[in-house]
Amino acid sequence: MECDHAKYICGIGAHAPLSPAAGVLTLHMYLKLKDNDTIAAVATPLGEGGISVIRVSGRNAFSVADKVFVGRSKLSDSPSHTAHFGRILDGSGNFVDEVVAVTFRAPNSYTCEDVVELSCHGGYLVTHKVLQLMLSTGARSAEPGEFTKRAFLNGRLDLSQAEAVGDLIHSQSEAAYRSSIRQLSGELSRELKGVRDELLNLASLLELELDFSEEDVEFANRKTLENRMVGAIEVVDRLLASYAVGKIYREGVRVTIAGKPNAGKSSLLNVLLGEDRAIVNPTPGTTRDTISENISINGVLFRLTDTAGLRETADTIEHEGVERAQREAENADVVLLVMDYKEQYYNGTDPMYNRMADVCAHTGIKLVKVWNKTDLYPAEAPRSPKDGHVFYVSALKGDGIEYLRKGLLKLALSEQTNEASVVVTNARHRDALARSRKSLKMALETLKSGKSGEFVALDLRAGLNALGEITGEITTEDVLDNIFSKFCIGK
Ligand SMILES: Nc1nc2c(ncn2[C@@H]2O[C@H](COP(=O)(O)OP(=O)(O)OP(=O)(O)O)[C@@H](O)[C@H]2O)c(=O)[nH]1
Numbered sequence: 001m002e003c004d005h006a007k008y009i010c011g012i013g014a015h016a017p018l019s020p021a022a023g024v025l026t027l028h029m030y031l032k033l034k035d036n037d038t039i040a041a042v043a044t045p046l047g048e049g050g051i052s053v054i055r056v057s058g059r060n061a062f063s064v065a066d067k068v069f070v071g072r073s074k075l076s077d078s079p080s081h082t083a084h085f086g087r088i089l090d091g092s093g094n095f096v097d098e099v100v101a102v103t104f105r106a107p108n109s110y111t112c113e114d115v116v117e118l119s120c121h122g123g124y125l126v127t128h129k130v131l132q133l134m135l136s137t138g139a140r141s142a143e144p145g146e147f148t149k150r151a152f153l154n155g156r157l158d159l160s161q162a163e164a165v166g167d168l169i170h171s172q173s174e175a176a177y178r179s180s181i182r183q184l185s186g187e188l189s190r191e192l193k194g195v196r197d198e199l200l201n202l203a204s205l206l207e208l209e210l211d212f213s214e215e216d217v218e219f220a221n222r223k224t225l226e227n228r229m230v231g232a233i234e235v236v237d238r239l240l241a242s243y244a245v246g247k248i249y250r251e252g253v254r255v256t257i258a259g260k261p262n263a264g265k266s267s268l269l270n271v272l273l274g275e276d277r278a279i280v281n282p283t284p285g286t287t288r289d290t291i292s293e294n295i296s297i298n299g300v301l302f303r304l305t306d307t308a309g310l311r312e313t314a315d316t317i318e319h320e321g322v323e324r325a326q327r328e329a330e331n332a333d334v335v336l337l338v339m340d341y342k343e344q345y346y347n348g349t350d351p352m353y354n355r356m357a358d359v360c361a362h363t364g365i366k367l368v369k370v371w372n373k374t375d376l377y378p379a380e381a382p383r384s385p386k387d388g389h390v391f392y393v394s395a396l397k398g399d400g401i402e403y404l405r406k407g408l409l410k411l412a413l414s415e416q417t418n419e420a421s422v423v424v425t426n427a428r429h430r431d432a433l434a435r436s437r438k439s440l441k442m443a444l445e446t447l448k449s450g451k452s453g454e455f456v457a458l459d460l461r462a463g464l465n466a467l468g469e470i471t472g473e474i475t476t477e478d479v480l481d482n483i484f485s486k487f488c489i490g491k
């Protein structure tokens with residue numbers, strides 16, 4: 001991938017409303033960052049393993065590595081993308097390790113700088129020694145995410161793609177992995193570029209008019225402008241709406257299993273997990289502390305928490321457990337309210353269930369009612385869910401569990417996912433989209449009210465800049481520090 005060094009200078013060009021004082025990346029800061037001093041870090045996890053990789057990047061990457069690496073030829077004289085077997089020797093000529101050094105010449109490397117990657121034997125001490133040698137010969141220790149930050153500053157990745165690298169590393173479910181790989185491939189960037197180009201055209205048209213304001217000409221038909229602006233807002237709206245699903249892909253769904261003692265909560269956890277994790281016992285009050293486990297349904301992560309049965313109790317330990325159960329329920333995305341089917345059978349449901357329904361309705365938590373132990377009433381219990389919020393199961397026999405799994409997935413994704421559409425997973429992106437939408441709506445209102453194009457253009461530019469923050473065309477040092485400090489060292 002070619003690097004575009006000029007991009008971030010252009011990004012804060014003539015129309016950018018933010019002054020350098022507001023912390024925007026200025027040309028001066030950019031050039032300082034571009035100073036590309038040489039950094040080094042271990043890029044693989046610390047510990048024992050087959051190999052460990054030490055990554056060196058920057059102006060002097062080759063000469064730094066050559067001071068300790070002895071192979072057939074000097075790395076400085078080697079072409080890009082070649083691997084070299086050799087030895088690492090310390091300052092006194094002592095043999096430290098055998099390594100393979102791989103060379104990448106700027107701009108064809110992860111950082112767009114000169115890079116050397118040394119694969120040494122995996123092990124804490126040997127890795128540490130090789131890194132220390134790099135640091136003593138002219139490299140400095142890389143900060144968290146500094147390699148990826150350089151890739152961004154050098155134009156190899158935009159900011160949303162750089163964030164996708166972090167998400168990819170941290171992804172814990174198939175869904176999180178899939179969404180981060182799509183973002184890394186530039187899907188979100190492309191969608192945003194489409195809207196930005198459109199808005200940029202509209203703003204330029206309006207600004208051109210201003211240059212000819214004396215002559216009172218109108219370059220852009222107002223109705224056409226309005227329609228085009230509405231189209232752009234629709235795209236922003238769609239991206240914003242996708243965040244609810246994106247958050248689920250990224251973070252999973254928190255499910256609290258609640259209900260009265262002995263309803264079969266722990267049995268339900270076990271059957272969903274496919275293993276006997278929680279203790280199941282006929283004595284009410286068996287579960288006293290919360291137990292959490294993860295399951296995956298179609299690649300989406302669900303974090304299930306089994307809780308103590310909800311009831312008034314004099315036992316202090318059990319009482320504490322019940323309070324924890326209530327707190328867990330309040331922090332959940334979904335509450336699975338497990339009830340003994342006997343209660344419905346005898347038509348004597350508990351007022352506690354209505355209280356739970358009220359709490360969920362007020363807090364926006366999704367409530368799923370699970371009538372359990374249907375095996376005891378084979379003739380009467382319905383076999384399939386009446387709707388997406390009520391299920392009939394037997395945790396003991398496994399009946400209806402597949403329906404429940406599918407229902408949970410459908411409920412979590414709110415039936416609105418379309419595999420093909422771009423999903424926003426990042427809270428920073430959501431905030432920028434929301435700000436952009438606000439400005440664009442204002443621009444639209446101003447346009448409709450027939451005010452001068454000057455005012456419309458002002459809000460359009462604000463909307464554009466908010467979108468530019470997502471991909472990093474407009475950015476600040478603080479934002480960058482915040483993003484890259486969450487990365488691991490060596491990435
Ligand atoms: N027949 C039948 N028995 C069940 C079913 N689910 C659970 N049980 C039994 O009900 C009893 C209580 O089950 P648990 O899973 O421990 O119930 P719990 O809700 O976790 O109970 P506490 O932790 O005490 O609040 C055990 O004897 C289970 O074997 C079911 O679907 N059918």
Ligand SMILES: [Mg+2]
Binds near residue numbers: 266267278279287
């Ligand atoms: Mg239990």
